[in-house]
Amino acid sequence: MESNNRKNKRGARGSIEETNVAKRSNMADCEEVEELDASSFEPSLSDIKEMLVDIKTTVTAILQDNQQLKEEIKELKAALNNNKRETEKLKTQLTKAEKANDTLHNELKQTRHKLKEQIEETNRLDEIYDDLEQYSRKNSLEIVGVPESAYESTEEVAIRIGEAVNITIKPEDIEISHKLRRKNSKPVIVKFLSHKVKTRLYKARTKLKGLKVSDIFPSYANASLQEQRIYINENLTDYRRELFWKANQKKKDNMIISAWTIDGKLFVKTSPDGAPIRIYGEEDLQDL
Numbered sequence: 001m002e003s004n005n006r007k008n009k010r011g012a013r014g015s016i017e018e019t020n021v022a023k024r025s026n027m028a029d030c031e032e033v034e035e036l037d038a039s040s041f042e043p044s045l046s047d048i049k050e051m052l053v054d055i056k057t058t059v060t061a062i063l064q065d066n067q068q069l070k071e072e073i074k075e076l077k078a079a080l081n082n083n084k085r086e087t088e089k090l091k092t093q094l095t096k097a098e099k100a101n102d103t104l105h106n107e108l109k110q111t112r113h114k115l116k117e118q119i120e121e122t123n124r125l126d127e128i129y130d131d132l133e134q135y136s137r138k139n140s141l142e143i144v145g146v147p148e149s150a151y152e153s154t155e156e157v158a159i160r161i162g163e164a165v166n167i168t169i170k171p172e173d174i175e176i177s178h179k180l181r182r183k184n185s186k187p188v189i190v191k192f193l194s195h196k197v198k199t200r201l202y203k204a205r206t207k208l209k210g211l212k213v214s215d216i217f218p219s220y221a222n223a224s225l226q227e228q229r230i231y232i233n234e235n236l237t238d239y240r241r242e243l244f245w246k247a248n249q250k251k252k253d254n255m256i257i258s259a260w261t262i263d264g265k266l267f268v269k270t271s272p273d274g275a276p277i278r279i280y281g282e283e284d285l286q287d288l
Contacts, residue, residue, distance in 0.1 A: 126239075134240060134264035137236070137237070138198075139192045140190065140191040140198070140235035141192075141201060142233045143157055143187060144231045144232075144233060145187075145228050145229055145231055146188060147228070153177075154177035154189075155177050155190075157188045157190075158190040158201075160216050164208065164211055165201070169201065172193075173194060176191045177190040189235055191235075201232065208231065209229075211229075212228060213228045234263070234264060237264070240266060243266055243285070244259065244261060246282065247279065251268075255270075256269065257270060257274070
């Protein structure tokens with residue numbers, strides 16, 4: 001019995017040991033597998049070298065890019081500084097131009113003011129000169145409508161016209177007489193020694209309304225001009241004659257009733273019962 005028990009005990013120990021051996025064997029196998037797995041995932045030196053080379057290349061590229069960016073930033077800063085200097089320069093030039101413009105504007109304003117004063121002074125002097133020139137013509141009359149072949153002397157024209165309107169004109173009343181050469185007519189101008197004689201003849205001019213060349217100069221043989229009317233006008237300055245012509249144009253257009261001059265002064269009437277209106281310039285005619 002004892003011998004059997006012992007055997008069983010040894011057998012039991014043997015089985016335990018075998019079991020333990022088997023466990024140790026399995027654990028060893030697992031560790032080996034783990035070591036193999038770990039060794040299979042660890043990079044080799046060549047892999048590490050390649051990784052380092054790639055990193056170095058990447059870093060080098062980054063550094064180059066950074067250097068390029070630095071250069072570009074430097075260039076941009078330089079361009080910005082140049083633009084800033086140009087802007088400041090332009091601002092300075094603009095400020096100078098504005099000051100110069102203000103100066104020119106003020107000079108132009110002063111020049112316009114002076115020009116206006118000069119124009120006003122010129123107009124005033126023109127009026128004075130025109131008045132003086134007209135005053136020198138105060139004793140002169142123009143006889144229009146007498147053909148050259150109808151008379152032998154210009155004095156004869158004045159004397160015969162006077163007879164036609166019942167005004168006695170003597171040769172000694174005439175200071176000078178001659179023909180005027182104008183574009184469409186050749187009137188006779190007569191300057192009298194006396195303003196009274198000139199005024200009497202001028203006031204009697206309305207009596208010529210029913211008379212013709214043939215009535216005053218019976219020997220005149222040109223039938224085509226025998227019925228031509230004769231007019232007496234004051235000897236006006238160029239400016240006043242132009243103004244008088246424009247007034248007569250308004251009369252033809254039925255814008256005024258009548259227009260006439262007295263001692264070089266122009267008057268018009270806009271209605272039969274209206275008062276005479278003195279015309280000093282073209283603006284007055286336009287305002288009628």
